Amino acid sequence: MANADLVSKRNSDTTFSEEEVAYVAPHPLAIILRRLAGRVVAIVTTLLGLLFLTFSMGRLLPADPVLAITGPEVSKEVYDRVYNELGLGQPILVQFLSYVGRVATGDLGTSATTGQPILTDLLAIFPATIELAVIAMIVGALVGVPLGITAAVRRGTVIDHVARIVALAGHSIPIFWTGLMALFVFYAKLQLVGASGRVDVFYEGLVTPITGFLLIDSAVEGQWDVFQSALGHIILPGAILGYYSVAYISRMSRSFMLEQLSQEYIVTARAKGLGRRKVVWRHAFRNIRVQLLTIMALTFGGLLEGAVLIETVFGWPGLGQYLTRGLQMNDMNVVMGAVLTIGAVFLTINILSDVLYRILDPRTR
Amino acid sequence: MLRNLLATAAMASALIVAQPSLAASPPNMLVIGTNLTGIRTLDPAQNNARTVSELISNLYDNLVQLSPDDLKTLKPMLATKWSVSDDAKVISLTLRDDAVFQSGNPVTAEDAAWSIQRVIKMGQVGSTDIALWGFTPDNVEKLVRAKDERTLEIELPRPVNTDLVLYSLAGSSIGIVDKKTVLSHEANGDLGGAWLSANSAGSGPFALAQWRPNDVAIFNAQKAYWGGAPAMARVVARHIPESGNLRLQLEAGDVDVGQYLASGDLDALSNNKEMVIDNVPGLGFYYIALNQKDPDLQKPKVREAFQHAFDWKAISGNIMRYTGFPWQSMIPRGMIGAPDEAASRYDYDPAKAKQLLAEAGYPNGLKKVLNPSGAATLPFAEALQASARVAGLDLDLVPGEFTPAFRERKYEVLLGNSGARLPDPFAVATQYAYNPDNSDEARLGSYYLWRAGMKVDELNTLVDQSMKERDTGKRTEIFKKMDSVYSGMDAPLVIFFQRTDPYVMRSAVKGYHGHTTWSTRWHDVTKE
Numbered sequence: 001m002a003n004a005d006l007v008s009k010r011n012s013d014t015t016f017s018e019e020e021v022a023y024v025a026p027h028p029l030a031i032i033l034r035r036l037a038g039r040v041v042a043i044v045t046t047l048l049g050l051l052f053l054t055f056s057m058g059r060l061l062p063a064d065p066v067l068a069i070t071g072p073e074v075s076k077e078v079y080d081r082v083y084n085e086l087g088l089g090q091p092i093l094v095q096f097l098s099y100v101g102r103v104a105t106g107d108l109g110t111s112a113t114t115g116q117p118i119l120t121d122l123l124a125i126f127p128a129t130i131e132l133a134v135i136a137m138i139v140g141a142l143v144g145v146p147l148g149i150t151a152a153v154r155r156g157t158v159i160d161h162v163a164r165i166v167a168l169a170g171h172s173i174p175i176f177w178t179g180l181m182a183l184f185v186f187y188a189k190l191q192l193v194g195a196s197g198r199v200d201v202f203y204e205g206l207v208t209p210i211t212g213f214l215l216i217d218s219a220v221e222g223q224w225d226v227f228q229s230a231l232g233h234i235i236l237p238g239a240i241l242g243y244y245s246v247a248y249i250s251r252m253s254r255s256f257m258l259e260q261l262s263q264e265y266i267v268t269a270r271a272k273g274l275g276r277r278k279v280v281w282r283h284a285f286r287n288i289r290v291q292l293l294t295i296m297a298l299t300f301g302g303l304l305e306g307a308v309l310i311e312t313v314f315g316w317p318g319l320g321q322y323l324t325r326g327l328q329m330n331d332m333n334v335v336m337g338a339v340l341t342i343g344a345v346f347l348t349i350n351i352l353s354d355v356l357y358r359i360l361d362p363r364t365r
Numbered sequence: 366m367l368r369n370l371l372a373t374a375a376m377a378s379a380l381i382v383a384q385p386s387l388a389a390s391p392p393n394m395l396v397i398g399t400n401l402t403g404i405r406t407l408d409p410a411q412n413n414a415r416t417v418s419e420l421i422s423n424l425y426d427n428l429v430q431l432s433p434d435d436l437k438t439l440k441p442m443l444a445t446k447w448s449v450s451d452d453a454k455v456i457s458l459t460l461r462d463d464a465v466f467q468s469g470n471p472v473t474a475e476d477a478a479w480s481i482q483r484v485i486k487m488g489q490v491g492s493t494d495i496a497l498w499g500f501t502p503d504n505v506e507k508l509v510r511a512k513d514e515r516t517l518e519i520e521l522p523r524p525v526n527t528d529l530v531l532y533s534l535a536g537s538s539i540g541i542v543d544k545k546t547v548l549s550h551e552a553n554g555d556l557g558g559a560w561l562s563a564n565s566a567g568s569g570p571f572a573l574a575q576w577r578p579n580d581v582a583i584f585n586a587q588k589a590y591w592g593g594a595p596a597m598a599r600v601v602a603r604h605i606p607e608s609g610n611l612r613l614q615l616e617a618g619d620v621d622v623g624q625y626l627a628s629g630d631l632d633a634l635s636n637n638k639e640m641v642i643d644n645v646p647g648l649g650f651y652y653i654a655l656n657q658k659d660p661d662l663q664k665p666k667v668r669e670a671f672q673h674a675f676d677w678k679a680i681s682g683n684i685m686r687y688t689g690f691p692w693q694s695m696i697p698r699g700m701i702g703a704p705d706e707a708a709s710r711y712d713y714d715p716a717k718a719k720q721l722l723a724e725a726g727y728p729n730g731l732k733k734v735l736n737p738s739g740a741a742t743l744p745f746a747e748a749l750q751a752s753a754r755v756a757g758l759d760l761d762l763v764p765g766e767f768t769p770a771f772r773e774r775k776y777e778v779l780l781g782n783s784g785a786r787l788p789d790p791f792a793v794a795t796q797y798a799y800n801p802d803n804s805d806e807a808r809l810g811s812y813y814l815w816r817a818g819m820k821v822d823e824l825n826t827l828v829d830q831s832m833k834e835r836d837t838g839k840r841t842e843i844f845k846k847m848d849s850v851y852s853g854m855d856a857p858l859v860i861f862f863q864r865t866d867p868y869v870m871r872s873a874v875k876g877y878h879g880h881t882t883w884s885t886r887w888h889d890v891t892k893e
Contacts, residue, residue: 188617191617
């Protein structure tokens with residue numbers, strides 16, 4: 001479908017009218033600058049729109065941000081004081097504009113429920129989330145891609161069916177249940193991994209944060225027992241989260257691969273006498289890399305904010321839990337800060353994958 | 366390429382296997398699995414919720430304390446003795462001379478006076494307990510004062526039972542802070558509020574070592590504590606929001622004390638010989654609130670019908686097993702003026718409820734919207750909905766967080782639970798029986814009777830009297846009278862259960878006693 005569109009677009013592009021041919025090409029630097037400016041405008045508008053949507057939706061929630069701070073047993077005087085401190089008496093538009101004004105100067109406000117500046121909270125939480133998502137991504141890619149490709153190559157065989165069942169089970173069994181069962185087996189019975197948090201309690205606070213990524217920091221500081229404990233804590237939630245994404249990655253890899261395997265160049269290559277492995281990995285796989293990259297980028301973004309349940313089961317101090325808790329307690333600064341972060345990450349992933357497309361696919365250069 | 370991938374995977378799995386099997390938590394360290402959600406600050410003046418009260422009570426000493434097994438007798442803490450002037454206007458407390466803050470500064474009467482003044486001046490949640498007695502930011506400096514280095518005088522602005530005042534001094538919000546240290550961290554006239562949110566400056570048996578909101582709080586023992594060094598060198602409170610996970614960690618020995626477990630997990634743990642479940646009674650109830658702004662619910666017979674429309678016995682053995690016991694009096698069990706027995710004042714009787722509805726003018730039943738106060742009370746609301754349907758009450762259950770709506774009287778029928786910390790029926794009475802102004806403009810959302818939209822002058826007078834009266838015998842009579850008025854008027858807050866808070870402990874843990882007023886202390890905790 002997309003290919004057909006491209007082809008028709010290309011065809012129509014080749015039938016230039018006289019006027020268009022007379023068009024003088026601008027300086028290449030101007031093109032780059034204009035593109036860059038366009039992109040910056042697009043990013044800022046996207047983030048602003050995202051903020052506005054989130055902000056308005058937050059106002060529709062029934063939760064009371066004052067009670068989130070004070071608890072339900074509070075006198076009228078205290079309630080009013082906190083209400084005014086939060087600026088809730090002002091019109092919504094004024095509240096929104098003053099928020100945006102502060103964000104522009106780098107001030108994301110203070111969380112009503114943790115008492116910390118949002119930026120401090122995010123700096124502590126974000127590395128934990130990225131760390132988990134990276135592990136999950138590695139697992140998802142290492143299992144999902146080979147699984148999908150094998151299924152495509154062995155289409156219709158037992159292997160294909162087993163691959164489908166394995167993948168779909170990961171997606172359809174509630175991740176909450178998978179998490180608890182995995183804890184039961186690997187933590188309670190086999191005692192191979194840790195149960196909650198990023199590290200065992202007796203290793204808490206031993207590592208001075210440099211990057212905030214516990215695996216990296218503990219390795220850099222040479223605290224290998226902390227590293228091992230951290231690895232033991234991240235591997236289970238990471239693997240389960242990864243397994244969850246295996247379904248999507250493997251099904252997509254399979255269909256991309258099937259499309260390639262039916263192309264004539266594959267038949268030609270086989271006819272030339274090339275081995276099956278070479279044909280699959282050297283020829284077909286190269287051609288699906290760009291598509292796979294898109295899938296991975298989307299999955300990674302989804303893992304960042306979509307890991308709420310697994311974060312809850314494993315007591316993982318991550319972005320998903322932070323955002324959900326903010327929503328439940330109507331802590332708008334938290335919600336906006338988290339949404340802004342996720343939005344920024346998605347945009348960054350988009351830009352990065354654009355760059356990678358150019359490297360991987362000569363046609364886009 | 367595939368071979369490389371496989372090699373990487375093999376290496377990774379080797380690393381996992383190399384992870385040594387986890388040992389139980391060390392013998393001199395107490396690990397508490399709890400829920401740290403919503404703790405915005407560790408400043409005593411800004412708190413009164415349950416979990417944070419426990420954390421604060423171990424960082425700061427109070428002037429006096431109540432032991433968990435005797436909520437009537439005040440015991441010394443920073444104050445070694447106290448006396449009340451003959452006219453009952455002034456309480457004098459003598460402070461011990463060997464207490465020091467974690468900074469090394471000695472604890473003086475000036476610190477104590479300033480701590481109380483600070484709570485009132487900041488006017489945050491912590492002031493709720495003590496502002497009741499008439500202290501204001503304007504009068505507190507004059508009324509709460511250090512007479513000399515060791516003597517603190519508290520003058521009462523209006524006649525109040527002095528026991529009530531002394532009880533309130535044992536609350537976690539009135540922890541004594543180190544004036545010099547806190548003031549050195551003051552910013553923009555906040556009386557050190559911002560700094561104290563993540564630091565400690567107390568004389569308690571523990572000092573705050575690390576605080577990450579929604580994640581972990583770590584406390585180190587103060588070896589020089591005046592009451593002797595605690596046996597636990599370190600206490601860790603860890604955020605474990607998932608009950609199933611917490612249960613596994615308790616069973617494995619990684620967690621010593623578990624709080625906020627779900628009833629299914631409590632059931633399973635109750636069969637485990639290595640576990641002890643301490644079901645601590647709380648000063649609050651599970652109730653059905655009937656909004657008196659609704660003309661149907663205003664009718665006494667309709668309110669009475671609700672008393673017989675809830676099959677509470679059916680849930681007392683399962684979902685309610687660890688969170689409450691049947692109790693239908695507004696005076697909590699065991700307190701002065703409480704009835705000996707109040708577990709079966711209302712029976713589930715659908716036929717009677719139907720008849721009452723018919724007498725009230727609803728022969729075909731009544732339809733209302735039912736809200737739980739929050740996620741925690743949803744199962745009870747579901748049970749109510751099912752049994753009320755049989756009784757001709759068609760309750761349309763809408764789940765969500767409805768405490769805010771309840772406070773603004775924007776609901777029809779609500780199922781909720783309450784809590785209080787002052788160990789005297791007066792605290793509960795202000796919630797359930799007090800409403801001096803029933804107008805919408807008054808916005809007295811802290812009084813449940815206002816939330817229910819009813820004002821009863823006789824009850825108001827009784828609550829006032831119970832605050833002022835000094836004679837315990839007379840107070841007992843006042844509370845008895847209150848109970849009989851309340852139960853005779855088909856109250857719009859229909860009480861079914863008194864709340865309990867379950868604490869699960871590994872049996873090796875000794876000396877950990879969940880406190881009814883939430884000031885659970887770790888000083889005497891040991892592990893075998």
